[in-house]
Amino acid sequence: MRFARLRAQRWYYAHRGVDEPMRALLSSRLPTDRTPLDEAEFVALDIETTGLDVATAHMLSIGWVIVRGGRVQLQTAESYIVRPSKGVGDSASVHGLTDTVVRAGIEWGVVLDKVVSVMRGRILVVHHAGLDKTLLDRMCLKRYGVRLPVPFIDTLELEMRRRRRKHHLESASSLRLSDLRGEYGLPRYLAHDCLVDAIATAELLIAMAAHRRATSLGGVLD
């Protein structure tokens, strides 16, 4: 059964005792394969970091949007710039954020509380999730003493599995978010901040679900 491990993990965390908002997240409902797609809720999310090394990277900014009823709900879009404990470092020029802008941001713990709150009863969706998910886990460990125990979908991973099934594994470059969106007939977005990327990921998710003719969560995940 899908999410069995996650269910066990949540039970274990809950018995160790954690603070809000993590406590509420642990007691929220988990979906199943049979959950109708229209009833499942997703949080598509993107994080900009100070670097690509999981061990040292810090969150610079974060954006997310909720998918409900099979549609991307732009009124739920949120994005935050995180105030770091250390200097911004190399990544500033990449993301166009200067030290000044970043210092005006919000403390990482406050932002993380918002993430955990919005994840309650929802499924995390990230494109190329590795770094972002690891980073969120590490931050949750630091703040709540537990990892982020949510079901999550990596849209890149979903596409790779589809291609493997169809026996045509393409080079990783064509799995980039913008290239993949093009294949599904989705428009090209000009900006590349984390909110636009989160919206772009959310749209890719609903496009993939439509192409799989999925009506339940299992149909998307398989």
Add this chain to the structure above:
Amino acid sequence: MIEIPEITSYLRGLPGFERLDDASLSACARAIEVAYYRQGDDILTIGSENRRLHIIRSGAVELRGQEGDMLARLAEGEYFGFPSLMNDAVARNHSVAIEDTLVYHLDGEAFARARRASEDFDTWFIRALTDRLTMHPAPQTFRGASGRSVRTLISRPPVSVGPEVSVREATKKMVSERVSAMLVTNGRGVQGIITDRDIRSRVVAAGLDCSGSVAEMMTPNPISLEGDAPAYEAALVMMQRNIHHLPITEEGELVGMVSRSDFMRLETEHPLYLVADIGKQTTSAGVVELSQRIPALIVRQMESDASGEELGKFITTITDTLTRQFLRIAQADLGPPPCDFAWVALGSQGRFEQSAKSDQDNALVLSDAVEPGDDEYFAALAKVVNDGLNDCGYVYCPGDVMAVNPKWRQPVGVWKGYFNRWITIPEQKALMHANIFFDLRCVTGNTKLVDAVKTSVRKDARNNEIFLSLMAKNAMAFQPPLGFFRQFVLERTGDHKHTLDLKRHGIMPIVELARIRSLAAGELRINTRNRLRAAADAGEISASDAASLIDALDFIETLRIEHQGRQLQAGESPDNHLSPKELSPLVRQNLKSAFSQVRVSQAALLNRFHLA
């Protein structure tokens, strides 16, 4: 509130939305639900509830009616569902994704708030809803010289003298001020004008004493113009009255004077000069050479805000002038005609609706007194004119409807017979070619000959339902397209074309409608707009239909002017083929409205003759 600049700036680029302020745009951006539809998926079904404005972000959607018939194809950046949203009604069309499509569903409440926040936004959608033209042709920023006001030609303050001053004193002042004319004023305003010419003819040549007062020899109460009158009008007044100077006033107060030389300086290419110059030519080659100035003149007229109607009259007037001059040259060579004749313009020249690209359609109506041997003369006459016009760029009629063709060079009696046959024993195919003959207008010669033919036509055509219904059937050969789809023109059959033939699919359908309605009303007006107005006066069509069709014609002709103006300026030969790529979304929307007006009128015409 969190901004989503990517979405906000996308909305700002959409027709209607560009009129919203930043706050309203941000609010709209956040009120969007994004949905993805696969090819073939239904979006709205007929009778379903709709609480949103649907914006196509990528992909394409087809709207279908009750019968599953295609109504429109919409692509990126186009909307649907606003009629049901705004009327608080259920969806009246079926919308289907015909490609994989991403739709921005804008919440109806947010849409309503934006309409309250911006009157322009509201107006745009109300107009889109009622399928009216959402704009009138944009005023041009550049105005050509003949569109200028006459006050811009005034180069110095007026020079004047009192009425009691002697002719000698006045002449001295004219010399020292270096002017060729002077105004005579008293405290109450302009009393008269004296010019070099007046002094020569009325004083010196007449042997009068130079010590007499100017009041005795001036031209009293000279004609004057207000400063805001167009320069064109000033030129016209001077030509018509054969005067060289014109006082200019502002609210009755004298501000200066303009002379013919001011115009010469202004533009040697003024149409009036061309018309005058053409009249001076004694050889066909001379006329043809002058005709090379026509394209530049047309461009100038286009730049000076000329409407389609004005431009049609302008170009036709020049064609008429050329025609008359060729006839004069031919007659100088061939001698006087053996009997009365009338040179007749047909088609667009007949209707006063020529564009920068027109071929020639003409005919000769001869007096019934013509003798068998006389045709040789008229054949030679026709050849000079037809060849001359061809050399001037009015290419030979592809259907050979020209006076040089013996069939179209006949006495009144034969012409009456032609029309009588077309009208009383109509054959569909023959009628299709005969259409332009109903646009006959006498360019020069004995007008009575043409009037005789027209009277007979009017009598035959009126109440002849079989003839009129065949004309109506033929008119359906010219159909406006359904609309646009991306950079293509969408035909009713679902076919895509790369260009829109503005003449065939835009202007001709209206011309045909007007011709039939005017004939049915027992009128034989020639100009399309006059025909529509006359048909409305006679109750053949409603006044509002006539007005809508005229609006549609104005809009399409303006597009044609802009298109041909660009071509002429680029040194290309003008045509009627417009690429949808040249069109802004707003212009597309308006064209669609114009097309739909034409379709409604065509359907009404079919109904009228029980052809539906």
